[in-house]
Amino acid sequence: MRELIFHHYPNSPFSEKIRLIFGFKKLAWKSVLIPPVMPKPNLIALTGGYRRTPVLQIGADIYCDTALIADVLERIAPSPALYPAEVEGASRTLAQWADSTLFWTVIAYVFQPVAMPHLLGPLTPEQMKAFAADRAAMRGNAPRMSVGEATGNLREYLRRLENMLADGKPFLLGSAASIADFSVYHCIWFLQLAKPLASILDAAPRLKEWADRMAAFGHGEPEKLRSESALEIAAQASAAAADLLFVDTHGIARGERVSVTPTDYALDPVEGELLVSTDTEWAVRRTDPVAGEVVVHFPRIGFQLKKIQTNSGEQT
Incomplete structure:
Protein backbone atom coordinates (compact mmCIF):
# COMPACT_ATOMS: atom_id res chain seq x y z
CA MET A 1 0.00 0.00 0.00
CA PRO A 80 -13.49 -2.36 11.00
CA ALA A 81 -16.20 -0.83 8.83
CA LEU A 82 -17.13 2.84 8.84
CA TYR A 83 -20.39 1.97 7.11
CA PRO A 84 -21.93 -1.13 8.78
CA ALA A 85 -24.37 -2.58 6.25
CA GLU A 86 -27.40 -2.38 8.52
CA VAL A 87 -26.98 1.36 9.14
CA GLU A 88 -25.07 2.55 6.07
CA GLY A 89 -27.76 4.93 4.82
CA ALA A 90 -28.55 6.27 8.28
CA SER A 91 -24.88 6.70 9.16
CA ARG A 92 -24.09 8.64 5.98
CA THR A 93 -27.13 10.86 6.44
CA LEU A 94 -26.35 11.60 10.09
CA ALA A 95 -22.71 12.28 9.17
CA GLN A 96 -23.75 14.79 6.50
CA TRP A 97 -25.95 16.60 9.06
CA ALA A 98 -23.11 16.67 11.58
CA ASP A 99 -20.53 17.91 9.05
CA SER A 100 -22.80 20.80 8.05
CA THR A 101 -25.59 21.81 10.43
CA LEU A 102 -24.01 20.68 13.70
CA PHE A 103 -20.55 21.90 12.71
CA TRP A 104 -21.64 25.43 11.83
CA THR A 105 -23.74 25.64 15.00
CA VAL A 106 -20.72 24.67 17.11
CA ILE A 107 -18.53 27.17 15.24
CA ALA A 108 -20.99 30.00 15.88
CA TYR A 109 -21.17 29.04 19.57
CA VAL A 110 -17.45 28.58 20.33
CA PHE A 111 -16.05 31.54 18.41
CA GLN A 112 -16.65 33.87 21.31
CA PRO A 113 -13.79 36.01 22.70
CA VAL A 114 -13.54 34.04 25.94
CA ALA A 115 -12.83 30.79 24.08
CA MET A 116 -10.62 31.98 21.24
CA PRO A 117 -7.27 31.50 23.05
CA HIS A 118 -8.24 27.88 23.77
CA LEU A 119 -9.11 27.23 20.13
CA LEU A 120 -6.29 29.08 18.42
CA GLY A 121 -3.53 29.27 21.02
CA PRO A 122 -1.72 32.46 22.01
CA LEU A 123 -2.02 34.77 19.00
CA THR A 124 -0.80 38.33 18.63
CA PRO A 125 -3.43 40.94 17.69
CA GLU A 126 -2.04 40.88 14.14
CA GLN A 127 -2.38 37.10 13.93
CA MET A 128 -5.91 37.25 15.32
CA LYS A 129 -6.80 39.86 12.73
CA ALA A 130 -5.31 37.70 9.97
CA PHE A 131 -7.28 34.68 11.16
CA ALA A 132 -10.54 36.66 11.25
CA ALA A 133 -9.93 38.03 7.76
CA ASP A 134 -9.10 34.57 6.41
CA ARG A 135 -12.27 32.99 7.81
CA ALA A 136 -14.39 35.92 6.63
CA ALA A 137 -13.06 35.38 3.12
CA MET A 138 -13.87 31.68 3.38
CA ARG A 139 -17.45 32.30 4.46
CA GLY A 140 -18.07 35.03 1.89
CA ASN A 141 -21.72 36.09 1.95
CA ALA A 142 -22.95 33.03 3.85
CA PRO A 143 -25.39 33.95 6.65
CA ARG A 144 -23.92 34.31 10.14
CA MET A 145 -25.63 32.68 13.11
CA SER A 146 -25.83 34.76 16.27
CA VAL A 147 -24.42 33.42 19.54
CA GLY A 148 -27.92 33.35 21.05
CA GLU A 149 -29.31 31.36 18.15
CA ALA A 150 -26.34 29.00 18.17
CA THR A 151 -26.68 28.42 21.93
CA GLY A 152 -30.35 27.51 21.68
CA ASN A 153 -29.86 25.28 18.66
CA LEU A 154 -26.84 23.54 20.15
CA ARG A 155 -28.69 22.72 23.37
CA GLU A 156 -31.43 21.06 21.33
CA TYR A 157 -28.96 19.13 19.17
CA LEU A 158 -27.15 17.89 22.27
CA ARG A 159 -30.48 16.73 23.74
CA ARG A 160 -31.18 14.77 20.55
CA LEU A 161 -27.75 13.15 20.54
CA GLU A 162 -28.10 12.31 24.23
CA ASN A 163 -31.42 10.67 23.45
CA MET A 164 -29.79 8.50 20.78
CA LEU A 165 -27.66 6.96 23.54
CA ALA A 166 -30.52 6.59 26.01
CA ASP A 167 -30.93 2.82 25.53
CA GLY A 168 -27.36 2.16 26.65
CA LYS A 169 -25.84 1.36 23.25
CA PRO A 170 -22.17 2.41 23.05
CA PHE A 171 -22.39 4.29 19.74
CA LEU A 172 -24.95 6.53 18.09
CA LEU A 173 -26.44 3.90 15.77
CA GLY A 174 -25.75 0.69 17.64
CA SER A 175 -23.07 -1.57 19.04
CA ALA A 176 -20.41 -0.53 16.49
CA ALA A 177 -18.98 2.86 15.60
CA SER A 178 -19.90 4.25 12.18
CA ILE A 179 -19.06 7.31 10.10
CA ALA A 180 -21.85 9.09 11.99
CA ASP A 181 -19.90 8.82 15.24
CA PHE A 182 -16.74 10.27 13.72
CA SER A 183 -18.60 13.21 12.15
CA VAL A 184 -20.44 14.06 15.36
CA TYR A 185 -17.28 13.52 17.41
CA HIS A 186 -15.15 16.15 15.70
CA CYS A 187 -17.82 18.75 16.52
CA ILE A 188 -17.94 17.67 20.18
CA TRP A 189 -14.13 17.56 20.30
CA PHE A 190 -13.94 21.17 19.11
CA LEU A 191 -16.59 22.16 21.64
CA GLN A 192 -14.52 20.55 24.39
CA LEU A 193 -11.46 22.53 23.28
CA ALA A 194 -13.41 25.72 24.02
CA LYS A 195 -13.04 25.09 27.75
CA PRO A 196 -14.81 28.22 29.08
CA LEU A 197 -17.90 27.26 27.06
CA ALA A 198 -17.75 23.46 27.24
CA SER A 199 -20.04 23.24 30.30
CA ILE A 200 -22.96 23.18 27.87
CA LEU A 201 -22.11 19.46 27.56
CA ASP A 202 -22.82 18.83 31.23
CA ALA A 203 -26.49 18.35 30.38
CA ALA A 204 -25.52 15.39 28.16
CA PRO A 205 -23.56 12.96 30.39
CA ARG A 206 -24.06 9.96 28.11
CA LEU A 207 -22.70 11.97 25.20
CA LYS A 208 -19.61 12.89 27.23
CA GLU A 209 -19.02 9.21 28.03
CA TRP A 210 -19.47 8.39 24.34
CA ALA A 211 -16.89 11.07 23.46
CA ASP A 212 -14.41 9.38 25.81
CA ARG A 213 -15.02 6.05 24.06
CA MET A 214 -14.42 7.70 20.69
CA ALA A 215 -11.23 9.43 21.84
CA ALA A 216 -9.88 6.05 22.98
CA PHE A 217 -9.48 4.99 19.32
CA GLY A 218 -6.44 7.27 19.19
CA HIS A 219 -4.73 8.52 16.04
CA GLY A 220 -3.10 5.41 14.62
CA GLU A 221 0.62 5.63 13.81
Whole structure:
Protein backbone atom coordinates (compact mmCIF):
# COMPACT_ATOMS: atom_id res chain seq x y z
CA MET A 1 0.00 0.00 0.00
CA ARG A 2 1.28 3.47 -0.88
CA GLU A 3 1.89 5.89 1.97
CA LEU A 4 -1.03 7.86 3.36
CA ILE A 5 0.09 11.50 3.54
CA PHE A 6 -2.24 13.68 5.57
CA HIS A 7 -2.12 17.50 5.32
CA HIS A 8 -3.66 19.03 8.44
CA TYR A 9 -3.10 21.22 11.50
CA PRO A 10 -3.63 20.25 15.17
CA ASN A 11 -6.74 22.28 16.04
CA SER A 12 -8.64 21.54 12.83
CA PRO A 13 -11.90 19.76 13.75
CA PHE A 14 -12.32 18.03 10.39
CA SER A 15 -8.72 16.85 10.66
CA GLU A 16 -9.53 15.32 14.04
CA LYS A 17 -12.33 13.36 12.36
CA ILE A 18 -9.84 11.69 10.02
CA ARG A 19 -7.08 11.34 12.62
CA LEU A 20 -9.52 9.34 14.73
CA ILE A 21 -10.46 7.17 11.73
CA PHE A 22 -6.75 6.41 11.31
CA GLY A 23 -6.82 5.19 14.92
CA PHE A 24 -10.05 3.25 14.44
CA LYS A 25 -8.53 1.40 11.49
CA LYS A 26 -5.06 1.18 13.07
CA LEU A 27 -3.39 2.83 10.09
CA ALA A 28 0.09 4.29 9.75
CA TRP A 29 0.25 7.72 8.11
CA LYS A 30 2.57 10.60 7.31
CA SER A 31 1.71 13.88 9.02
CA VAL A 32 2.27 17.11 7.08
CA LEU A 33 1.41 20.21 9.10
CA ILE A 34 -0.04 23.09 7.07
CA PRO A 35 -0.85 26.69 8.05
CA PRO A 36 -4.37 27.26 9.41
CA VAL A 37 -4.75 30.34 7.20
CA MET A 38 -3.71 31.35 3.71
CA PRO A 39 -1.23 31.45 2.06
CA LYS A 40 -0.68 27.69 1.79
CA PRO A 41 1.60 27.47 -1.25
CA ASN A 42 2.67 23.84 -0.88
CA LEU A 43 -0.89 22.63 -0.36
CA ILE A 44 -2.24 24.68 -3.26
CA ALA A 45 0.46 23.22 -5.51
CA LEU A 46 -1.15 19.84 -4.88
CA THR A 47 -4.83 20.83 -4.97
CA GLY A 48 -4.85 23.54 -7.62
CA GLY A 49 -6.75 25.99 -5.43
CA TYR A 50 -8.73 23.96 -2.91
CA ARG A 51 -7.76 25.43 0.46
CA ARG A 52 -9.88 23.63 3.04
CA THR A 53 -8.36 21.37 5.70
CA PRO A 54 -7.62 18.46 5.67
CA VAL A 55 -6.34 16.87 2.42
CA LEU A 56 -5.21 13.27 1.92
CA GLN A 57 -2.42 12.51 -0.53
CA ILE A 58 -1.59 9.06 -1.87
CA GLY A 59 1.28 9.48 -4.33
CA ALA A 60 -0.04 11.81 -7.04
CA ASP A 61 -3.70 11.31 -6.04
CA ILE A 62 -5.04 14.18 -3.93
CA TYR A 63 -8.31 13.66 -2.03
CA CYS A 64 -10.38 16.64 -0.85
CA ASP A 65 -13.19 16.72 1.74
CA THR A 66 -13.45 14.33 4.68
CA ALA A 67 -16.54 12.58 3.26
CA LEU A 68 -14.44 11.35 0.35
CA ILE A 69 -11.32 10.77 2.46
CA ALA A 70 -13.35 8.48 4.73
CA ASP A 71 -14.53 6.51 1.69
CA VAL A 72 -10.94 6.15 0.49
CA LEU A 73 -9.77 4.87 3.86
CA GLU A 74 -12.67 2.41 3.89
CA ARG A 75 -11.54 1.02 0.53
CA ILE A 76 -7.97 0.69 1.77
CA ALA A 77 -8.86 -0.84 5.16
CA PRO A 78 -12.45 -2.17 5.07
CA SER A 79 -12.34 -3.61 8.58
CA PRO A 80 -13.49 -2.36 11.00
CA ALA A 81 -16.20 -0.83 8.83
CA LEU A 82 -17.13 2.84 8.84
CA TYR A 83 -20.39 1.97 7.11
CA PRO A 84 -21.93 -1.13 8.78
CA ALA A 85 -24.37 -2.58 6.25
CA GLU A 86 -27.40 -2.38 8.52
CA VAL A 87 -26.98 1.36 9.14
CA GLU A 88 -25.07 2.55 6.07
CA GLY A 89 -27.76 4.93 4.82
CA ALA A 90 -28.55 6.27 8.28
CA SER A 91 -24.88 6.70 9.16
CA ARG A 92 -24.09 8.64 5.98
CA THR A 93 -27.13 10.86 6.44
CA LEU A 94 -26.35 11.60 10.09
CA ALA A 95 -22.71 12.28 9.17
CA GLN A 96 -23.75 14.79 6.50
CA TRP A 97 -25.95 16.60 9.06
CA ALA A 98 -23.11 16.67 11.58
CA ASP A 99 -20.53 17.91 9.05
CA SER A 100 -22.80 20.80 8.05
CA THR A 101 -25.59 21.81 10.43
CA LEU A 102 -24.01 20.68 13.70
CA PHE A 103 -20.55 21.90 12.71
CA TRP A 104 -21.64 25.43 11.83
CA THR A 105 -23.74 25.64 15.00
CA VAL A 106 -20.72 24.67 17.11
CA ILE A 107 -18.53 27.17 15.24
CA ALA A 108 -20.99 30.00 15.88
CA TYR A 109 -21.17 29.04 19.57
CA VAL A 110 -17.45 28.58 20.33
CA PHE A 111 -16.05 31.54 18.41
CA GLN A 112 -16.65 33.87 21.31
CA PRO A 113 -13.79 36.01 22.70
CA VAL A 114 -13.54 34.04 25.94
CA ALA A 115 -12.83 30.79 24.08
CA MET A 116 -10.62 31.98 21.24
CA PRO A 117 -7.27 31.50 23.05
CA HIS A 118 -8.24 27.88 23.77
CA LEU A 119 -9.11 27.23 20.13
CA LEU A 120 -6.29 29.08 18.42
CA GLY A 121 -3.53 29.27 21.02
CA PRO A 122 -1.72 32.46 22.01
CA LEU A 123 -2.02 34.77 19.00
CA THR A 124 -0.80 38.33 18.63
CA PRO A 125 -3.43 40.94 17.69
CA GLU A 126 -2.04 40.88 14.14
CA GLN A 127 -2.38 37.10 13.93
CA MET A 128 -5.91 37.25 15.32
CA LYS A 129 -6.80 39.86 12.73
CA ALA A 130 -5.31 37.70 9.97
CA PHE A 131 -7.28 34.68 11.16
CA ALA A 132 -10.54 36.66 11.25
CA ALA A 133 -9.93 38.03 7.76
CA ASP A 134 -9.10 34.57 6.41
CA ARG A 135 -12.27 32.99 7.81
CA ALA A 136 -14.39 35.92 6.63
CA ALA A 137 -13.06 35.38 3.12
CA MET A 138 -13.87 31.68 3.38
CA ARG A 139 -17.45 32.30 4.46
CA GLY A 140 -18.07 35.03 1.89
CA ASN A 141 -21.72 36.09 1.95
CA ALA A 142 -22.95 33.03 3.85
CA PRO A 143 -25.39 33.95 6.65
CA ARG A 144 -23.92 34.31 10.14
CA MET A 145 -25.63 32.68 13.11
CA SER A 146 -25.83 34.76 16.27
CA VAL A 147 -24.42 33.42 19.54
CA GLY A 148 -27.92 33.35 21.05
CA GLU A 149 -29.31 31.36 18.15
CA ALA A 150 -26.34 29.00 18.17
CA THR A 151 -26.68 28.42 21.93
CA GLY A 152 -30.35 27.51 21.68
CA ASN A 153 -29.86 25.28 18.66
CA LEU A 154 -26.84 23.54 20.15
CA ARG A 155 -28.69 22.72 23.37
CA GLU A 156 -31.43 21.06 21.33
CA TYR A 157 -28.96 19.13 19.17
CA LEU A 158 -27.15 17.89 22.27
CA ARG A 159 -30.48 16.73 23.74
CA ARG A 160 -31.18 14.77 20.55
CA LEU A 161 -27.75 13.15 20.54
CA GLU A 162 -28.10 12.31 24.23
CA ASN A 163 -31.42 10.67 23.45
CA MET A 164 -29.79 8.50 20.78
CA LEU A 165 -27.66 6.96 23.54
CA ALA A 166 -30.52 6.59 26.01
CA ASP A 167 -30.93 2.82 25.53
CA GLY A 168 -27.36 2.16 26.65
CA LYS A 169 -25.84 1.36 23.25
CA PRO A 170 -22.17 2.41 23.05
CA PHE A 171 -22.39 4.29 19.74
CA LEU A 172 -24.95 6.53 18.09
CA LEU A 173 -26.44 3.90 15.77
CA GLY A 174 -25.75 0.69 17.64
CA SER A 175 -23.07 -1.57 19.04
CA ALA A 176 -20.41 -0.53 16.49
CA ALA A 177 -18.98 2.86 15.60
CA SER A 178 -19.90 4.25 12.18
CA ILE A 179 -19.06 7.31 10.10
CA ALA A 180 -21.85 9.09 11.99
CA ASP A 181 -19.90 8.82 15.24
CA PHE A 182 -16.74 10.27 13.72
CA SER A 183 -18.60 13.21 12.15
CA VAL A 184 -20.44 14.06 15.36
CA TYR A 185 -17.28 13.52 17.41
CA HIS A 186 -15.15 16.15 15.70
CA CYS A 187 -17.82 18.75 16.52
CA ILE A 188 -17.94 17.67 20.18
CA TRP A 189 -14.13 17.56 20.30
CA PHE A 190 -13.94 21.17 19.11
CA LEU A 191 -16.59 22.16 21.64
CA GLN A 192 -14.52 20.55 24.39
CA LEU A 193 -11.46 22.53 23.28
CA ALA A 194 -13.41 25.72 24.02
CA LYS A 195 -13.04 25.09 27.75
CA PRO A 196 -14.81 28.22 29.08
CA LEU A 197 -17.90 27.26 27.06
CA ALA A 198 -17.75 23.46 27.24
CA SER A 199 -20.04 23.24 30.30
CA ILE A 200 -22.96 23.18 27.87
CA LEU A 201 -22.11 19.46 27.56
CA ASP A 202 -22.82 18.83 31.23
CA ALA A 203 -26.49 18.35 30.38
CA ALA A 204 -25.52 15.39 28.16
CA PRO A 205 -23.56 12.96 30.39
CA ARG A 206 -24.06 9.96 28.11
CA LEU A 207 -22.70 11.97 25.20
CA LYS A 208 -19.61 12.89 27.23
CA GLU A 209 -19.02 9.21 28.03
CA TRP A 210 -19.47 8.39 24.34
CA ALA A 211 -16.89 11.07 23.46
CA ASP A 212 -14.41 9.38 25.81
CA ARG A 213 -15.02 6.05 24.06
CA MET A 214 -14.42 7.70 20.69
CA ALA A 215 -11.23 9.43 21.84
CA ALA A 216 -9.88 6.05 22.98
CA PHE A 217 -9.48 4.99 19.32
CA GLY A 218 -6.44 7.27 19.19
CA HIS A 219 -4.73 8.52 16.04
CA GLY A 220 -3.10 5.41 14.62
CA GLU A 221 0.62 5.63 13.81
CA PRO A 222 1.59 9.12 12.59
CA GLU A 223 5.07 10.02 11.42
CA LYS A 224 6.17 13.57 10.58
CA LEU A 225 6.84 14.53 6.98
CA ARG A 226 7.95 17.88 5.54
CA SER A 227 5.58 19.50 3.05
CA GLU A 228 8.44 19.78 0.55
CA SER A 229 8.92 16.02 0.76
CA ALA A 230 5.22 15.49 0.06
CA LEU A 231 5.56 17.60 -3.09
CA GLU A 232 8.55 15.53 -4.19
CA ILE A 233 6.56 12.32 -3.67
CA ALA A 234 3.73 13.68 -5.83
CA ALA A 235 6.12 14.79 -8.57
CA GLN A 236 7.78 11.38 -8.71
CA ALA A 237 4.57 9.32 -8.58
CA SER A 238 1.88 8.44 -11.07
CA ALA A 239 -1.81 8.64 -10.22
CA ALA A 240 -3.67 5.36 -9.80
CA ALA A 241 -5.42 4.05 -12.91
CA ALA A 242 -8.97 5.38 -13.21
CA ASP A 243 -10.70 2.45 -14.92
CA LEU A 244 -14.11 3.28 -13.45
CA LEU A 245 -17.59 3.45 -14.93
CA PHE A 246 -18.05 7.01 -16.21
CA VAL A 247 -21.36 8.44 -15.00
CA ASP A 248 -22.40 11.57 -16.91
CA THR A 249 -25.18 13.74 -15.49
CA HIS A 250 -23.87 17.05 -16.87
CA GLY A 251 -23.33 16.42 -20.57
CA ILE A 252 -19.57 16.59 -20.04
CA ALA A 253 -17.32 13.90 -21.47
CA ARG A 254 -14.17 12.43 -20.01
CA GLY A 255 -11.18 14.53 -20.99
CA GLU A 256 -13.01 17.85 -21.24
CA ARG A 257 -11.72 20.83 -19.27
CA VAL A 258 -13.81 21.56 -16.18
CA SER A 259 -13.82 23.32 -12.84
CA VAL A 260 -14.91 21.80 -9.52
CA THR A 261 -15.99 24.17 -6.74
CA PRO A 262 -17.47 23.70 -3.24
CA THR A 263 -21.09 24.81 -2.98
CA ASP A 264 -21.07 26.09 0.61
CA TYR A 265 -17.91 28.03 1.53
CA ALA A 266 -14.30 28.55 0.45
CA LEU A 267 -15.52 28.75 -3.14
CA ASP A 268 -12.15 28.32 -4.81
CA PRO A 269 -12.48 26.44 -8.14
CA VAL A 270 -10.03 23.76 -9.19
CA GLU A 271 -9.57 23.44 -12.94
CA GLY A 272 -8.37 20.43 -14.87
CA GLU A 273 -9.19 17.64 -17.30
CA LEU A 274 -12.16 15.55 -16.16
CA LEU A 275 -10.83 12.06 -15.52
CA VAL A 276 -13.27 10.41 -13.09
CA SER A 277 -17.04 10.82 -12.85
CA THR A 278 -18.77 8.14 -10.77
CA ASP A 279 -22.00 8.16 -8.78
CA THR A 280 -20.13 9.62 -5.80
CA GLU A 281 -16.89 11.19 -7.02
CA TRP A 282 -15.25 13.52 -9.52
CA ALA A 283 -11.54 13.81 -10.26
CA VAL A 284 -9.59 16.15 -12.49
CA ARG A 285 -6.07 15.81 -13.85
CA ARG A 286 -3.90 18.91 -13.66
CA THR A 287 -0.22 19.82 -13.88
CA ASP A 288 1.68 22.00 -11.41
CA PRO A 289 5.24 23.32 -11.91
CA VAL A 290 6.30 21.88 -8.55
CA ALA A 291 3.97 18.94 -7.87
CA GLY A 292 3.94 17.68 -11.46
CA GLU A 293 0.91 15.86 -12.86
CA VAL A 294 -1.63 15.13 -10.12
CA VAL A 295 -5.24 13.94 -9.98
CA VAL A 296 -7.44 15.88 -7.56
CA HIS A 297 -10.53 14.04 -6.26
CA PHE A 298 -13.78 15.46 -4.86
CA PRO A 299 -17.07 14.00 -3.65
CA ARG A 300 -20.09 14.85 -5.81
CA ILE A 301 -22.20 15.92 -2.84
CA GLY A 302 -21.21 19.42 -1.78
CA PHE A 303 -19.38 20.28 -4.99
CA GLN A 304 -20.31 21.73 -8.38
CA LEU A 305 -18.93 20.64 -11.76
CA LYS A 306 -18.79 23.08 -14.68
CA LYS A 307 -17.44 22.78 -18.20
CA ILE A 308 -14.92 25.40 -19.29
CA GLN A 309 -15.59 26.79 -22.75
CA THR A 310 -12.21 26.90 -24.45
CA ASN A 311 -13.25 29.42 -27.12
CA SER A 312 -14.21 32.19 -24.71
CA GLY A 313 -12.94 31.02 -21.34
CA GLU A 314 -16.47 31.19 -19.93
CA GLN A 315 -18.03 28.36 -17.95
CA THR A 316 -21.39 26.74 -18.52
